[in-house]
Each structure stands twice: as C-alpha cells, then as structure tokens.
Amino acid sequence: GEQVEQRPPHLSVREGDSAFITCTYTDPNSYYFFWYKQEPGASLQLLMKVFSSTEINEGQGFTVLLNKKDKRLSLNLTAAHPGDSAAYFCAVSDSGYNKLTFGKGTVLLVSP
C-alpha cells in the first residue's frame, strides 16, 4: 500500500525565516495531496488540498509544491511567525478520495 515519508520530524526556525517540510510517497496513482496543521490539543486544520494536475499552489503565507516525477510534496512556510508553531502533516489519497495516508508529522517551532 501507499507509504508516505515526511521530513524533518522536528524543525526550529526564527521568526521571519522560511520553514520547509517535505513528503515523499510511493503510489504513482496518488491523486489528491493535503497539508494539515494541528495545534496542541486540537484536531486537524486543512491548509491546502492539491490535485495531481497542479504543481505550484500558493496559500496565505505558504507555498505547496508537487513534483509527480519524484513523488514529492513540499510545504514552504515563508516568513514564519510564532503562530505557525504546530505539527504539520501531509496526507495522500487516490482518486477515490476516501482514505488518506498520513506522513508522521513535523513539529515546527517558530521562535521570536
């Protein structure tokens, strides 16, 4: 089945720096890609959903890149601020969109 590897498991940056998180997946039939944010004690907050046909997706304060050739999905938080401190999870699903396979998560700490 699908396997998703996420790196790094922990990341510390200073306010204003960029934070880069990457995931690689194995199933070439993967179609939907997600980034979620989980604040301490809370549930998942969807940051962005990416379709396999798009490669560069810009959100508010972050960019998601999808490289289908390398089966790589990345999240780049530009100019991180302390409010971005949280755990971030990538997730992948096939076109059936019912079942998500999650990466192991990245705990991001943004210090002032």
Place this chain on the structure above:
Amino acid sequence: GALVYQYPRRTICKSGTSMRMECQAVGFQATSVAWYRQSPQKTFELIALSTVNSAIKYEQNFTQEKFPISHPNLSFSSMTVLNAYLEDRGLYLCGAGGYAEQFFGPGTRLTVL
C-alpha cells in the same frame, strides 16, 4: 456548509471497559466514513473505511472485534472501542467523505485509566 461533529469531545474510561463515539455529518451526504487514530506523539492511522452499501474495510492491526463500526445512513457513523487499554488512548478522528471532498471532525480524545 459542510460540517462534521464528533461526540464526545473528550472521554475517560477505565481499563478493560468500552466506549462509544459518534460522528455526525451535516450539510452533505457522507457516502464514506473513515476512522483514524492518533496515538500520543504519533501520526494518524487509518482504523477502517466504511462506504455505504459496501463492507467495512479494516486496516491491518485493527479488527471489527475490537473496533465495531456502524454506518447506518449518509449522515451518521459510530465506532466503539471495546475492552480499552492504555495503548488505545489518543485522538480518534472521523473523516466523512462525499464526492471529491473529505471533512474531518474535531475528534474524540480518549484517555484510559
């Protein structure tokens, strides 16, 4: 809009007892419901996927005998954790899916004493 509610939000049970949690979809038809567990300091593991008019499919390491699931209609699902032990503690998420969308509930946090 589409919303997913989960009840209870937090629960504590004694080791060896069982607890039931519910997932309610509002504003859309949940043709599929996936239950996930996030154990402490870990990622989200899929327990099972329930699709209306199909058998519930459990992932490896999870069984119907331990996590029986009911999905009687397009807006509701429940799951029971039978004979809960310490390793069952964590956040249980319900992901309810319609066409090309999946919405997560806030989760049920289970503590086992």
